[in-house]
Amino acid sequence: MFGFRRLPREVRTALALEPGERVVSHARAAGDGHVVATTHALHLPGGLRLPWHLMDRAVWDEEGLTITMTDGAVHAVRLPEPGLLPETIRERVTATIVASHRVPLDPGGGVRLVARRVPGYDTPRWEFIFDPGLDPEDPGLRALAEQALEEMRRSLGV
Template identity: 40%
Template sequence: MLNPKTVLDRFLRRDAPPATPPLEPHDRVVAWATTAEAVAVASIRALWLPPKKGAEGVTGPDGTEWHRLGWSEIHKAVWRDGALVVTTGVEIEPGVVTDGPERRLRLVEPRDLPAEVRTRVTKSVAYTEHHRLSTGGGVRVVARRVPGRDGLTWHLRFDDPSDREVPAARAEAEGLLTEARVSWGDGPAA
């Protein structure tokens, strides 16, 4: 039988994860889940995962290694079949991003981490619009909020990354980006 205090702590989300990442000032844990060998933590500013095998991470106060993903770095997060699948964005040149590698994390006890990750990633997106390009293909114009930073971070995400090398496609995409920034009051007036 569960201790009534444990039940109340879980209901009020006051229980702490078994390991805590090295949080910045004014950051705090908002959700966590256990994996087979470690813990994953969502904070106000980031998703903290165990580092991949052989990869270096940052060390928490208890000596635990962590891999930090800011909410604006995550392109997609899907909860499916007991696993959280996170796809990060990789900047391939200034202002142009593409999908990075997927990170699949099987959660033994998911708690409310998947829902919190989805909420935080969604909230980081201030603007997103997909456009068909006249040269074929498409581009997504995206503006993200970065916790602790003023303003928005704007990016282009081509459906086919090689389209960015086609001068006409690139010029059209840059024009769409400028139009979006101006409409948001975040760019030079035309």
């Protein structure tokens, strides 16, 4: 119906699903394998599991999907027919974000303060996403980011 194909049984059984996690959408990857979106994560061919709350961005083009994680890792997969995956990924990643605010730190750039919902936790997890070119390990920049986060939390009452 509407071009939807069932996920092959062998693909479903090979997924390492957490309790309560269910398949939402999927698409066949170029070559071999499937990309499977679940309620908790995106599963790539080869068994790689990318939780929604750790994704920074997903970009689609004629080649397929490129995902950048909050730690800077980049994953790409070719998808000839993405089906409902673009909409599912956008909805799932967006649903994890409680708050997001960019703060300039120095003339070289800034940091994005992001609070995300994490499955199994009652309170959001805060993270720093530094602009490219800034060293997230620099103690001075970390201190400025921590100060900005405290100001933001105070203003939000959390």
